[in-house]
Amino acid sequence: MSSHRWLLADQLGPHFLDDPDQPVLLVEARDLFRRRPVHRQKAHLILSALRHRAAELGDRAVLLRADTFRAALTRLGTAVEVCHPTTRAALAFARSAGVRVLPPRGFVTGQAEFAAWADRGRRVRLRMTDFYRDARRRHGVLTEPAGNRPVRSMPRRDRPEAPPPPPIEEDEIDAGVRRDLDRWADEGVRFVGRDAPRRHPATHAEAQARLEHFLRYRLAEYGRFGAVMSADDPVLAHSVLSSSFNLGLLDPEPAVRRAEQEWRAGSVPRSAAEAFVRQLLGWREFLWQLYWYVEPRWRADDWLPAAEPLPRWFADLDADAVEARCLADVLAGVRDRAWAHHSQRLLVLNNYALQRGWSPTELAEWFRCSFVDGTGWAMNATVLGLSHYADLGRIETRPYAVDGTYVDEISDYCGGCRYVPERAVGDTACPYTGGFESFLHRNRERLVSDPRLAAELAGRDDPHRRESVLAQEEKRGDDPP
Numbered sequence: 001m002s003s004h005r006w007l008l009a010d011q012l013g014p015h016f017l018d019d020p021d022q023p024v025l026l027v028e029a030r031d032l033f034r035r036r037p038v039h040r041q042k043a044h045l046i047l048s049a050l051r052h053r054a055a056e057l058g059d060r061a062v063l064l065r066a067d068t069f070r071a072a073l074t075r076l077g078t079a080v081e082v083c084h085p086t087t088r089a090a091l092a093f094a095r096s097a098g099v100r101v102l103p104p105r106g107f108v109t110g111q112a113e114f115a116a117w118a119d120r121g122r123r124v125r126l127r128m129t130d131f132y133r134d135a136r137r138r139h140g141v142l143t144e145p146a147g148n149r150p151v152r153s154m155p156r157r158d159r160p161e162a163p164p165p166p167p168i169e170e171d172e173i174d175a176g177v178r179r180d181l182d183r184w185a186d187e188g189v190r191f192v193g194r195d196a197p198r199r200h201p202a203t204h205a206e207a208q209a210r211l212e213h214f215l216r217y218r219l220a221e222y223g224r225f226g227a228v229m230s231a232d233d234p235v236l237a238h239s240v241l242s243s244s245f246n247l248g249l250l251d252p253e254p255a256v257r258r259a260e261q262e263w264r265a266g267s268v269p270r271s272a273a274e275a276f277v278r279q280l281l282g283w284r285e286f287l288w289q290l291y292w293y294v295e296p297r298w299r300a301d302d303w304l305p306a307a308e309p310l311p312r313w314f315a316d317l318d319a320d321a322v323e324a325r326c327l328a329d330v331l332a333g334v335r336d337r338a339w340a341h342h343s344q345r346l347l348v349l350n351n352y353a354l355q356r357g358w359s360p361t362e363l364a365e366w367f368r369c370s371f372v373d374g375t376g377w378a379m380n381a382t383v384l385g386l387s388h389y390a391d392l393g394r395i396e397t398r399p400y401a402v403d404g405t406y407v408d409e410i411s412d413y414c415g416g417c418r419y420v421p422e423r424a425v426g427d428t429a430c431p432y433t434g435g436f437e438s439f440l441h442r443n444r445e446r447l448v449s450d451p452r453l454a455a456e457l458a459g460r461d462d463p464h465r466r467e468s469v470l471a472q473e474e475k476r477g478d479d480p481p
Contacts, residue, residue, distance in 0.1 A: 003079035004062070006099065008090065009046050010375070011248040012053045013204050016083055016105055024061040025080060026054050027072040033189055036365070040181065040191040041199070041338040042372045047177045048202040049247050055173065056203070073097055086288070087376050106245075107288055108253045108281060109135055114289040126290065132282030139253075141281060142260055142274060160225055160237040162217035166209040168198050192370060193317055193335050200243045200339075200372055207244035211255060214239040215262055223271035227343045229411035231329045238341045239276070242373035245284065252280045279342075284378070291377035306357045310366060311478035314353075317370065324431050324481040325417035326407055327352060338372035346400055347407055352481075354401055355435030356473075357442070401439055401453075404430030419481075424460075425468045431481035438473040441466050 004025040007016055017024070028050055033043055054063040066072040070093070073080060084104035085091045094101055104111065117134055118126055136142055178195070185191060201207035218237045225237040244250045256277050263273035313321045319332035330348040333340045340349070345367070353363050368374035404421030408414040414421045419430040424437050440457045460466070 003081050006080050006082040008085060009050055010086055010246055011083055012049050013248045013251060015251045016248055024057050026050050026061060026063045027069055028065045029069050031068050036369055037190045037192045038369045039193040039338040040195045041193060043181055044177050045200050045202060045372055048174050051173045052203045106248050107285055109285050111292060118293055128282055128286045131286050132278060135281050141256055159233055160218060160221040165213045170198055174198055193338055201249055204249050207249040210241055215258055219262055219276060220268040220272050223275040226275050227410055229343050231413055234333050246373045246375050256281050287378050307359050308357045310358055310362050313480045321480040323418055326413035334370055351401060355439040401436055403436035404432040407432055425472055434469055434472055437469045441470055
């Protein structure tokens with residue numbers, strides 16, 4: 001009898017199977033939800049996706065529910081193989097349990113390809129822009145001219161206009177998941193966030209329909225609105241498909257090719273296709289490869305002092321306690337939807353944490369558990385490198401810190417907020433502007449080598465102002481802004 005192909009919870013798309021007759025193993029390991037609080041909607045999506053995949057495969061699949069993976073494998077009692085897991089812990093377990101590990105899938109660049117690129121010239125600092133340029137060349141993406149095909153005329157809008165995406169319709173599988181999670185909660189398993197009807201795809205068909213809708217109706221505006229933040233529209237031109245890629249429901253390479261096709265057909269401007277391709281072929285690939293290439297050295301390399309624990313109101317998603325409109329809106333989005341787009345994550349959540357010296361490892365874990373698309377390989381690299389600069393510049397050349405005036409430039413948050421983005425001191429001082437100045441002063445010796453931040457510091461280096469800003473931020477402490 002052939003070995004079972006074990007499909008992990010992030011390997012649920014058709015591209016993780018080869019032989020149509022090979023038996024399949026899926027496992028629900030309850031201990032994964034007992035270890036730390038996970039967002040209720042994330043737990044629902046994972047279990048729903050596993051059970052929907054089992055239902056699709058019918059008699060070919062075995063779905064085992066156990067406390068641990070080891071208990072499930074013992075119960076199965078047959079040979080098992082698995083595509084390369086996306087975490088070090090899962091890989092170590094698979095090897096220790098005698099599971100045959102196959103090469104990775106669900107990513108475009110191979111690990112050997114990345115290592116060859118990273119090792120070339122004994123690079124000390126790895127830049128996503130350099131990697132993305134090389135990946136486009138190697139895979140032949142957006143490298144040839146599109147000819148004379150005109151891009152269709154598109155009106156300039158203050159906000160993208162698109163019909164709603166194909167609806168997510170819950171079924172009996174979802175009802176069963178909700179009953180089980182209710183029971184687990186009664187038995188002491190702790191969740192964060194609010195329960196809600198499932199918003200994210202749990203099957204390949206649902207994810208593919210959402211992808212096609214995005215390509216047709218939202219991609220054209222993605223280049224213009226990808227970094228914009230709005231209290232009135234949390235989605236704007238985003239695909240909201242990160243969880244589908246991270247669950248393995250979608251294969252990134254066909255999605256990249258489809259975006260390129262839309263550009264070549266004249267349906268979208270190159271800037272829009274480029275922005276989307278850059279997220280998949282650039283950032284997503286780069287973060288995953290970094291996890292395997294440099295992860296063992298990250299946690300010992302804190303460059304900026306940041307060890308304060310996350311305050312309870314933040315960890316528990318208590319958005320109602322927050323008066324700062326941007327932070328209240330984004331934190332409520334995490335609480336209610338388990339999702340926020342990348343600018344909200346970096347400029348609102350990460351930026352606030354960086355300014356106050358919160359522990360990057362705690363913050364990375366918070367992102368992993370609180371977001372429906374949270375994964376260790378993505379969150380570690382994003383928080384430790386892109387946000388907190390705790391990796392000695394392997395991803396970015398500077399800490400990702402901005403003040404309230406920058407948030408005001410790319411959002412509609414500040415107009416309805418009690419705080420004034422230009423003010424750093426006083427009752428109406430923006431906590432991001434005061435926090436940014438406090439961050440500069442606390443880390444002045446380490447920031448003088450960065451031209452942009454050194455210039456920012458020089459413009460605020462009045463002793464009286466410095467004392468006022470630092471005193472105000474110390475008084476705020478861990479209280480919500």
